[in-house]
Amino acid sequence: MTRAARVSRRSLCASLLALLGAVASAVAAPPKVEDTIAQRVQACTECHGQSGRAASDGYYPRIAGKPAGYLYNQLLNFRDGRRRYALMTTLIDPLSDDYLREIADYFGALDLPYPPHQPVTAPADVLQRGEQLVLRGDAARQLPSCVQCHGQAMTGVAPAIPGLLGLPVDYLIGQLGAWKIGNRRAATPDCMAQIVQRMGPQDIGAAARWLAAQPVPAQSKPASALPQALPISCGVVVQVSKPVASK
Amino acid sequence: MKRIIVALAVFGVLLVAVVVVAVLNFRDEDSVAPVEPESAARTAQLVARGEYIARAGDCRACHTARGGEAYAGGRGIATPFGTLFTSNITPDKRTGIGEWTPGHFWRALHNGRSRDGRLLYPAFPYPNYTRITREDSDALFAYLQSVPPVEQPNTPHALGFPYNTQVSLAVWRALYFRPARHEVDAARSAEWNRGAYLVQSLGHCNACHASRNALGATSGTLDLSGGLILMQNWYAPALTVPGEGGVADWDAQEIVTFLKTGVTPNAWVKGPMAEVVRDSTQYMTDADLHAMASYLKSPPRADEGERQTQVPDPAFLARGAKLYNDHCAKCHGDAGEGVPLIYPKLAGSRAVAMDPPANLVRMVLGGGFSPSTPGNPRPYGMPPFATVLSDDDISAVVTHIRTAWGNEGAMVSARDVYRYRGGLQQ
Numbered sequence: 001m002t003r004a005a006r007v008s009r010r011s012l013c014a015s016l017l018a019l020l021g022a023v024a025s026a027v028a029a030p031p032k033v034e035d036t037i038a039q040r041v042q043a044c045t046e047c048h049g050q051s052g053r054a055a056s057d058g059y060y061p062r063i064a065g066k067p068a069g070y071l072y073n074q075l076l077n078f079r080d081g082r083r084r085y086a087l088m089t090t091l092i093d094p095l096s097d098d099y100l101r102e103i104a105d106y107f108g109a110l111d112l113p114y115p116p117h118q119p120v121t122a123p124a125d126v127l128q129r130g131e132q133l134v135l136r137g138d139a140a141r142q143l144p145s146c147v148q149c150h151g152q153a154m155t156g157v158a159p160a161i162p163g164l165l166g167l168p169v170d171y172l173i174g175q176l177g178a179w180k181i182g183n184r185r186a187a188t189p190d191c192m193a194q195i196v197q198r199m200g201p202q203d204i205g206a207a208a209r210w211l212a213a214q215p216v217p218a219q220s221k222p223a224s225a226l227p228q229a230l231p232i233s234c235g236v237v238v239q240v241s242k243p244v245a246s247k
Numbered sequence: 248m249k250r251i252i253v254a255l256a257v258f259g260v261l262l263v264a265v266v267v268v269a270v271l272n273f274r275d276e277d278s279v280a281p282v283e284p285e286s287a288a289r290t291a292q293l294v295a296r297g298e299y300i301a302r303a304g305d306c307r308a309c310h311t312a313r314g315g316e317a318y319a320g321g322r323g324i325a326t327p328f329g330t331l332f333t334s335n336i337t338p339d340k341r342t343g344i345g346e347w348t349p350g351h352f353w354r355a356l357h358n359g360r361s362r363d364g365r366l367l368y369p370a371f372p373y374p375n376y377t378r379i380t381r382e383d384s385d386a387l388f389a390y391l392q393s394v395p396p397v398e399q400p401n402t403p404h405a406l407g408f409p410y411n412t413q414v415s416l417a418v419w420r421a422l423y424f425r426p427a428r429h430e431v432d433a434a435r436s437a438e439w440n441r442g443a444y445l446v447q448s449l450g451h452c453n454a455c456h457a458s459r460n461a462l463g464a465t466s467g468t469l470d471l472s473g474g475l476i477l478m479q480n481w482y483a484p485a486l487t488v489p490g491e492g493g494v495a496d497w498d499a500q501e502i503v504t505f506l507k508t509g510v511t512p513n514a515w516v517k518g519p520m521a522e523v524v525r526d527s528t529q530y531m532t533d534a535d536l537h538a539m540a541s542y543l544k545s546p547p548r549a550d551e552g553e554r555q556t557q558v559p560d561p562a563f564l565a566r567g568a569k570l571y572n573d574h575c576a577k578c579h580g581d582a583g584e585g586v587p588l589i590y591p592k593l594a595g596s597r598a599v600a601m602d603p604p605a606n607l608v609r610m611v612l613g614g615g616f617s618p619s620t621p622g623n624p625r626p627y628g629m630p631p632f633a634t635v636l637s638d639d640d641i642s643a644v645v646t647h648i649r650t651a652w653g654n655e656g657a658m659v660s661a662r663d664v665y666r667y668r669g670g671l672q673q
Contacts, residue, residue: 080314
């Protein structure tokens with residue numbers, strides 16, 4: 001083979017390769033990746049729904065627009081074993097406190113519409129009992145009302161107390177039940193655990209059903225403060241104001 | 248008469264066995280002085296050195312329960328023999344190691360015996376820690392005596408018979424444990440020797456990166472030939488095989504970056520190794536990481552096993568390709584090209600094609616983040632698909648990933664996926 005032939009064969013190969021490269025890049029456009037927190041937390045939204053609006057299965061709750069301090073506390077609770085869900089714990093385990101707070105702040109700041117309200121059917125006496133517990137509590141059993149802490153509009157109170165509306169009845173019963181048997185805990189003093197211990201299964205079912213039957217108000221954001229002091233001492237309020245500790 | 252002889256013979260053999268086991272259990276053991284001179288005073292410098300050694304040994308990861316006080320123990324270590332609970336190593340006098348002396352601590356590391364003389368279970372990796380130097384042991388002890396004491400009684404191990412007896416542990420130790428000291432290889436550089444020390448003793452790398460026999464023993468601290476981590480169902484790849492976790496061809500700096508930040512253009516740390524980077528290696532000095540790199544680049548290359556060449560059914564592959572496009576391509580790209588330092592490249596990835604396929608399946612099941620480190624503080628994450636995709640779906644999509652774009656991995660069955668699911672709860 002002459003030198004010229006070798007060169008021309010080589011340049012033919014080179015142009016073929018270039019052509020192949022061009023075809024490959026035309027077929028496979030590289031993924032569009034933004035340097036944003038939204039892109040980083042795609043790991044959350046497969047279960048918690050697009051932008052954390054909740055999934056349709058009624059199990060994974062909405063996280064968008066919840067008080068950021070509440071979300072941060074829950075991330076710490078999962079990481080530190082006060083809440084138990086292996087997939088969630090394993091997922092966030094390698095992340096720093098700073099990053100968990102950033103993730104909580106991101107979802108907490110989202111202001112997205114709620115889906116249309118799903119009607120809940122329950123006997124009238126159950127709903128009546130639920131309304132009683134949620135709005136007025138039961139003084140005879142030292143049960144404060146839900147609204148005393150979660151806000152009169154039940155949309156939560158910044159930074160650490162979550163809203164109670166827009167959640168599926170299964171989720172509400174599941175959480176209160178988990179508290180009852182010690183599977184869900186919060187920072188001590190665990191006020192919610194103390195309250196749930198005073199509730200019977202009927203109370204839990206009634207309160208959850210009435211809450212799930214209420215539509216989310218147009219103003220769905222958490223209140224900025226409570227009009228009065230908390231009726232019971234709650235560790236979560238302290239937990240959220242603690243400075244970030246390096247792990 | 249004959250019966251008596253037989254009985255005597257049996258008795259004799261048993262006696263010899265007991266003596267042999269006992270002797271083997273007390274090899275290379277110094278007597279522990281009841282009160283030690285205060286010469287090894289707890290200087291700030293010694294404590295600081297001990298803290299660094301605690302990081303390099305990753306003591307805290309096991310000796311701290313989830314959400315518990317640091318070093319107060321209580322973390323359950325699941326094994327095929329039952330669950331072992333780590334002990335309180337804070338200086339609390341009643342429930343911790345406040346009454347220990349440096350001599351007791353050295354005996355625990357070097358000989359695997361507790362202050363009260365009990366034999367310790369090798370889930371505490373003393374088959375590795377036996378090589379720790381006495382100086383490092385004393386520094387580590389000084390540090391542990393300086394952490395806040397926590398009163399927290401130890402949780403009894405939950406082991407079945409016979410694993411719950413000291414006798415069975417003594418037999419195990421006679422078979423598989425021999426106290427050793429770190430030996431310097433004069434033919435190698437000081438850096439390589441430092442790396443060997445860190446990898447074999449403090450780092451206890453082969454506790455995961457080697458296979459274990461039916462009684463849970465590895466073949467020694469030099470063995471880095473890879474192994475499925477018991478109960479966790481993650482595969483710690485062979486560090487000797489280029490197609491697995493071998494780094495002989497890597498630039499030393501890339502190994503250092505991997506251990507320091509958890510991510511390089513070619514590799515992402517996930518699973519149990521993410522915990523190691525999170526709690527241990529990210530805190531190590533560049534000099535020590537370079538030393539580990541120097542050692543890890545040196546082990547003899549081992550051959551890869553014969554690859555299985557079962558050709559998957561085209562319909563199965565097509566289903567996998569569709570699932571890939573629906574769930575994976577958005578981040579990993581249509582051709583598995585990934586995004587540098589953000590989403591792993593799947594085309595040509597050895598982690599993807601490796602056998603067993605545990606890690607790929609576990610990633611799809613549980614998703615995950617790389618650890619937050621100063622070099623990668625806000626990692627991008629992958630969602631879990633355990634609740635979204637069935638075992639059949641996952642087997643199809645991982646088989647597609649393992650065979651597309653020039654990858655030469657073997658088919659993964661739904662049964663494999665089901666098996667690895669078991670690790671999700673650990």
